[in-house]
Amino acid sequence: MISLYVFGSAFGMPDPSPFVMKAEVLLKIAGLPYKTDPNGFNKAPKGKLPYIEDAGEIVADSTIIRWHLERKYALDLDAAIAPAERAVAWAFEKMIEDNLYWVILGDRWTNDANFAKGPANFFKRVPMPLRPVITRVVRRQVRQSIKAQGLGRHSAEDAHRLGIRSIDAIAEFLGTKPYFMGPSVCGVDATVFAFVAHALCPVFDSPIRTAAQRHDNLKRYVGRMTARYYPQLDEIAGCKALS
Numbered sequence: 001m002i003s004l005y006v007f008g009s010a011f012g013m014p015d016p017s018p019f020v021m022k023a024e025v026l027l028k029i030a031g032l033p034y035k036t037d038p039n040g041f042n043k044a045p046k047g048k049l050p051y052i053e054d055a056g057e058i059v060a061d062s063t064i065i066r067w068h069l070e071r072k073y074a075l076d077l078d079a080a081i082a083p084a085e086r087a088v089a090w091a092f093e094k095m096i097e098d099n100l101y102w103v104i105l106g107d108r109w110t111n112d113a114n115f116a117k118g119p120a121n122f123f124k125r126v127p128m129p130l131r132p133v134i135t136r137v138v139r140r141q142v143r144q145s146i147k148a149q150g151l152g153r154h155s156a157e158d159a160h161r162l163g164i165r166s167i168d169a170i171a172e173f174l175g176t177k178p179y180f181m182g183p184s185v186c187g188v189d190a191t192v193f194a195f196v197a198h199a200l201c202p203v204f205d206s207p208i209r210t211a212a213q214r215h216d217n218l219k220r221y222v223g224r225m226t227a228r229y230y231p232q233l234d235e236i237a238g239c240k241a242l243s
């Protein structure tokens with residue numbers, strides 16, 4: 001059976017990483033049996049989660065995991081959509097992962113109040129007196145990675161404007177459709193669901209959450225995806241599981 005390496009649920013979410021949630025939903029959409037393992041971070045081949053182990057083969061990165069599943073199990077998670085729609089789905093996916101994600105990450109790691117409510121808890125496992133030192137070092141590394149990506153070079157106001165533009169674009173494109181590309185679930189729904197749910201996560205205060213909350217269709221969409229893929233949960237990010 002496929003093992004999916006995860007962080008494990010936190011912040012009231014199935015996983016504190018939207019990329020891990022994306023990979024899990026891809027496995028669910030694919031209908032493949034899998035188990036989760038929260039003890040793989042130290043062995044992560046790219047230093048990040050998610051990765052999977054599938055019959056001895058290690059595959060890291062959510063998109064490369066998708067490609068692996070589609071190839072190995074002869075699946076096409078975009079079977080329901082035409083080539084031009086696949087192009088749109090890809091563009092939205094990468095806008096979300098390579099732009100919006102970094103705004104969400106910055107809100108969690110650089111805002112002191114959010115950090116205290118969220119990521120600081122990851123370090124509770126580190127024994128004292130090392131804990132504050134390790135916390136500071138890792139927080140600095142995350143800050144540097146956001147700066148290296150580019151978003152960390154903007155003022156908070158400009159970074160939020162960029163993130164809100166993405167949230168509004170997602171809501172506008174979703175419109176009244178049940179799933180992101182239309183009546184059927186496609187691969188991109190794993191990304192849209194995971195990241196919009198994280199944008200709505202009530203643990204963190206941020207202009208991104210405020211912007212996402214203004215869109216009822218996004219909240220209904222998260223509820224619909226929750227009902228379908230996490231039927232054991234009543235809600236995710238305050239969005240009731242309703243189909």
Ligand SMILES: N[C@@H](CCC(=O)N[C@@H](CS)C(=O)NCC(=O)O)C(=O)O
Nearest residue numbers: 017018019047048049050061062063
């Ligand atoms: N491109 C990767 C991104 C994965 C990623 O950024 N994972 C983050 C959690 S959201 C991580 O493991 N970060 C740990 C670190 O950088 O030390 C994917 O699609 O899987």
